[in-house]
Amino acid sequence: MQDAVVHEITRLAADRYNFVMSYQYHLFFCLNERSNGDDCCARHNAQSLFDYAKKRVKELGLNGNGKVRVNKSGCLDHCANGPVMVVYPQGVWYSMIDESDIEEIIQSHLVSGKPVERLVI
Ligand code: FES
Numbered sequence: 867m868q869d870a871v872v873h874e875i876t877r878l879a880a881d882r883y884n885f886v887m888s889y890q891y892h893l894f895f896c897l898n899e900r901s902n903g904d905d906c907c908a909r910h911n912a913q914s915l916f917d918y919a920k921k922r923v924k925e926l927g928l929n930g931n932g933k934v935r936v937n938k939s940g941c942l943d944h945c946a947n948g949p950v951m952v953v954y955p956q957g958v959w960y961s962m963i964d965e966s967d968i969e970e971i972i973q974s975h976l977v978s979g980k981p982v983e984r985l986v987i
Pocket residue numbers: 896897898899905906907908940941942943944945946948949950
């Protein structure tokens with residue numbers, strides 16, 4: 867609870883004084899595509915899942931200073947589990963299949979602070 871209060875005060879200060887601060891949750895989605903035919907996240911719907919996450923985070927008003935940022939990345943070296951995404955600064959790694967998995971991560975992890983254990987790798 868104390869972390870939440872400190873985080874909110876910092877976020878309000880960042881908004882008031884217009885400075886950039888780190889994010890509570892910074893998501894990196896691997897969108898890597900291998901041209902040699904090897905398996906990769908791009909072959910498992912990674913772009914669509916990334917697009918959905920960006921859209922939903924914005925719709926829910928979770929994006930912005932001190933809150934959530936969703937970024938794409940290159941290979942995260944977890945190709946066998948793809949598509950994959952990692953949430954920093956906690957360092958929670960996910961493998962997800964479809965939009966319902968992304969929605970569950972957003973609602974449980976980003977909104978309620980509880981990682982979705984069944985999707986953690
Ligand atoms: S291609 Fe996505 S983790 Fe390697």
